[in-house]
Amino acid sequence: MIDDLGIRAAARLWYAKTLAAAGSVPYARDAPSARSGEGPADHVLLLGNGPAHGWGVVSHQLGLCGQLAQAIAKATGRAAEVDFVGAELMNAESAVTWLGARDLTGYDAVVVVMGLNDAVRLTPVKAWERDVTALLAHLRAGLRHDAPVVVCGVQAVTSFLQITPLIARLGQRRADAMNAVTDRIAASTPNTTFLPLDPAELEAGRSWGSAMSYRSRADGIAAGVAPLLDEHRGRGADRRRAKVDVQHWAWSGAPDLLAAAAERGTPELRRLVNAAKLEFAVTLAVVTYLEGDRMWFAAASADTPVSIPLTLSYDAHVPADGSLVVPDAAGDPRFRTNPFILQSHLPFYAGHPLHDLGGRMIGTFCLLSARPRAATSIRPEMLQTYAAQAEAELHRIERAALGRVTA
Incomplete structure (x- = not known):
């Protein structure tokens, strides 16, 4: 029986190892938004993982986000703007959390491309049904009542991953069952279509x-979305409002810090995380920046998402005046059901807070490992030394930003 816990655990371990082995595969890390055409645009939210994540290309313009903007504009004859929310490590259970407090009222449509990782990890069908139902309820509550939602089916599990025959067979069977459930849920949800x-x-x-494969995928999605956008627009342009997407940072150094994050951090932060990875013999060393409901990866010793919801992170529990060490997330009630931590397969965590010039906590210096470890395996004074050096770099960035403002 494919719901057997042992088989499911093996499938999840295979998925984690596959992602770990994909460290050299490029993926889009630039601004997750794309526009095609001039004039007033149809605003579309792309929510997803798998192909929506942008594997194999270095820009969202080349990935599904940009290709979908072009395909929709071509199909409708109007400008199209597409925003992407999600990441490979987002799954159905965490999708609502990834959306966070995002205002949905400015979108003319939502396209959901999700489920490949749930299929190959053999997520129970009942859990998929629960999570998709919750996601669609969240979207419908936030959108204007007539804005369409298009939920795409799970693609063939062999489409992009180098997959073993057993996982391919079990994963495809699970994907077929998930698609049948999604089709049924969409049919009973207003203004929602299964594609x-x-x-x-x-x-x-x-x-x-x-870029070629994403163009092919976008053309298929646009063929289903464009008529729904035409209908939505035909019901009255006065019912549509312009989307406002302006980021205001609470910390003055944030723009410079996160601009450098595209190269895994400033030279000094890169030096620190790479040295810490070797010093502590961990899988990943990271400097994070915390603001609002997001945790941003400011520097890392390996590729990471651009940001994740703060509530899915270890950092949400780091005290402002001391370290947090989690020997094994599976045994910690705060983290053992966390969908992001389960998927990233990094059960060990040690983190120390970072503060701005005014003493406010704005991030962490943290260590993560793919294997549980004893808390005593990390010398706290060494972790604090690295954190102090990272904090000094943040202070340098902050002073430079303040100097530009006052000059």
Whole structure:
């Protein structure tokens, strides 16, 4: 029985190892938004993982986000602007959390491309049904009542991943069951459509994804979305409002810090996280920046998402005046059911707070490992030394930003 806990645990371990082995595969890390055409635009939210994440390309313009903006604009004859929310490590259970407090009223449509990681990890169908139902309820509550939602089916599990025969067989069976459930839920949800995904056209030697494969995928999605946008627009342009998307940072150094994050951090922060990874023999060392409901990866010793919801992170529990050490998330009631921590397969955490010039906690210096470890494996004074050096770099960034403001 494929719901057997042992088989599911093996599938989840395979998924974690596959992602770990994909460290050299590029993926989009720039601003998750794309526009095509001039004039008033149809605003579309792309929510998802898998192909929506942008595997195999270095820009969202080349990935599904940008290709979808172009395909929708071509199909409707109007400008289109697409925003992406999500990441490979987002799943159905955490999708509402990834959306956070985002204002949905300015979107003319939502496209959901999600489920590949749930399929190959053999997520129980009942859990998928619960989570998709909750997601659609959240979207419908936030959107204007007539804005369409298109939920795409789970693509063939062999589309982008180098997958073993057993996982392919079990994962595809699970994907088929999940698609049947999603189709039924969408049919009973107002202004919601289920859109099966045909196999995308793949480029030879680019199994993780390419601009060509995303263009093929976007054309198929746009064919289903464009008529719904036409209907939505036909009900009255006065019912649509311009989308406001301006980021205001509470800490003056944030723009410079996060601009450098595209290169895994400033030179000094890169030096610190790389040295800490070796010093402590961990899987990943990170400097984070915390603001609002997000945790931003400011520097890391390996590729990471750009940001994640703060509530899905260890950092949400780091005290402002001391360290947090989690020997094994599986045994900690705060983290053992956390969907992001379970998927990232980093059960050990040690983090120390970072403060701005005024003494306010704005981030952490943290260590993560793919294996549980004893708390005593991390010398607290060494972790604090690294944190102090990272904090000094944040203070340098803050002074430079304040100097520009007062000059």
